[in-house]
Amino acid sequence: MTSRYAAGLTALVVPILEAEPVVGRWRTTLDPSAAYGVPAHVTVMYPFLPLDTVDRAALAELFAGYAAFDVVFARCARLPGLLYLEPVPGEPFVQLTHAVTGRWPEARPYGGKYGTVLPHLSVGYESDGAALDEAGTAIELGLPVRARVAAVQLVAYDGTAWRKVEDFPLTAADSPP
Template structure:
């Protein structure tokens, strides 16, 4: 959910994320040490859109639109079998990733003013485990993760989270059908 900026979050920033509680036993120790998003209160997740709209623009009408939009998508099962990398980032790759891509596309179609990662990166579904580390550290983390793989997860919801200035707080959940 974050990038390489030293202060990546802004008060009132929002994100749409798919929580993956099934990942916690495999990734919690690593995320708590090496992912600032975890330390700021966000559970293991796959990002749908970050940043989304500013919190000041997310009202009951926006939530109703999101509820209807996500309710048109089926819940789905996913597996996390292998790790992947971006520069300085270690993540778990979801299989299949197409359902996550469809959720992102639906949000962007309805809210083109909120492109994923501000349009800076092409969206690529992933569950971040560590970021801002060199390859040696990422290699060690990956070795430590392997015994916890693979695992399966069910995706029944998308959550809206808001940054308070100190942590990310859950604001709403939207059920997939």
């Protein structure tokens, strides 16, 4: 398998393991990242920084300033060629992304490809949409999915798979405004 990722590439994600029973089968066939070990997740920052330049102490300090929160995925949504689960609330994910770009302005969500941050849990990608329609119909039967977001995870691509490097707990009593 030819990799679509460069070794040493990193991302900051929130794994949503509670969603795996509902979306896992579909992600296996519709989301190419699943083949590289990426679990169901909401992205905080992709791409982040090269692994050898990541300041883990700074990440720990940054994320410790945010409180853990509950999230519900109650519906599938679509963008052209993308099926995803919408997190409610989504704003805490946006705040985390903005905090990362505020601290590391060189890190831009999806390399600056999109103008706004849209929190989502990707299920799959396809150009014609028929498989995404089928997946969306099936997944809706398993919703809602509820999860507690208590940490942001640094993951890195090692040349073969994405691997967890470290979890950074969200430990503040209240999130910053």
